[in-house]
Amino acid sequence: MSEARAALVAHARESIARGSKSFRTASRLFDRTTRERAWLLYGWCRACDDIADGQDHGGTMHATSDPARRLADIRARTQRALGGAAGIDDPAFAGLAVVAAECAIPRRYIDDLIEGFALDAAGWRPRTQEDLLLYCYHVAGTVGCMMAIVMGVAPDDAPVLDRACDLGLAFQLANIARDIAEDAAGGRCYLPRDWLVEAGIDPSDPMAPASRAALAGLARRAADLAARYEASARYGTPALPFRSAWAVLAAAGIYGGIARHVAADPERALESRVFTSRGEKLGWLMRAAAQAAARGRLPAPGPRDPDLWTQSRIAPGRAAI
Numbered sequence: 001m002s003e004a005r006a007a008l009v010a011h012a013r014e015s016i017a018r019g020s021k022s023f024r025t026a027s028r029l030f031d032r033t034t035r036e037r038a039w040l041l042y043g044w045c046r047a048c049d050d051i052a053d054g055q056d057h058g059g060t061m062h063a064t065s066d067p068a069r070r071l072a073d074i075r076a077r078t079q080r081a082l083g084g085a086a087g088i089d090d091p092a093f094a095g096l097a098v099v100a101a102e103c104a105i106p107r108r109y110i111d112d113l114i115e116g117f118a119l120d121a122a123g124w125r126p127r128t129q130e131d132l133l134l135y136c137y138h139v140a141g142t143v144g145c146m147m148a149i150v151m152g153v154a155p156d157d158a159p160v161l162d163r164a165c166d167l168g169l170a171f172q173l174a175n176i177a178r179d180i181a182e183d184a185a186g187g188r189c190y191l192p193r194d195w196l197v198e199a200g201i202d203p204s205d206p207m208a209p210a211s212r213a214a215l216a217g218l219a220r221r222a223a224d225l226a227a228r229y230e231a232s233a234r235y236g237t238p239a240l241p242f243r244s245a246w247a248v249l250a251a252a253g254i255y256g257g258i259a260r261h262v263a264a265d266p267e268r269a270l271e272s273r274v275f276t277s278r279g280e281k282l283g284w285l286m287r288a289a290a291q292a293a294a295r296g297r298l299p300a301p302g303p304r305d306p307d308l309w310t311q312s313r314i315a316p317g318r319a320a321i
Helices: 003-019 021-027 032-053 067-082 091-103 107-121 129-150 158-178 180-185 193-198 209-239 242-264 278-293
Strands: none
Touching (some): 003 021, 003 091, 021 032, 021 242, 032 067, 032 107, 067 091, 107 129, 129 158, 129 209, 158 180, 180 209, 193 209, 242 278
């Protein structure tokens, strides 16, 4: 490993340690090369998220007064990095250039992820469940696809990439179910307007005390949808090497635990942040090892639920929203 690459990997390792205990835990299960590449990809995603939301490694989100400038900064630094001009002074973006070159990550996934930040910068809100899932593709499904490629999935292996996208959707839906109150405090709401109206909730004031019971029902609805995508994602693991499948299944279990906690007690999720405990993480590491060993014996899935969105609905070269 070159000295410059080693420095970028060290920066990315520190970023994931600060930004996501769940993903840090799961990433330890990868072989060394895959682990380093996963860290490099995470480091760029984390940096973009922090720039866009005024955060520090996923801390408290702050309303920003200059979202367009922040978006332009993300685009310019990403383009500079992919053009070979980023150095150790911009390690998160230089790390993206390294992993994109090593794994032949299609540019469309990088651009589509940035389009997710563009939606937030424009103050976009979903009107329908389809809108919500398109948004989840941009901000998380793309990451699932890129991570699959980092693990060795061919960039043109559509069936496996669809299942990787499902896991990204599951993670983002779990985030949305968990963070309703936090998002509202930041002036955002990712629950579809159609859901809110159907539940009798004023879209302009979803956190109104009189709406709490109905809002808890929507938190459970988002969490249940996350669980359906998590289940679908598991059918992609037979295509992965054992250690990668172990890491994916551990991440699915650990992060899926957030959605399961919300579904079990959505009222509590509106009052305090839900998380998976250290004991739960360790339990999922052990269960995931057994699941990875048995992944080749998964029953063949039946016809996929047509209500479950897939990235194939997006025309090539066109932004989803």
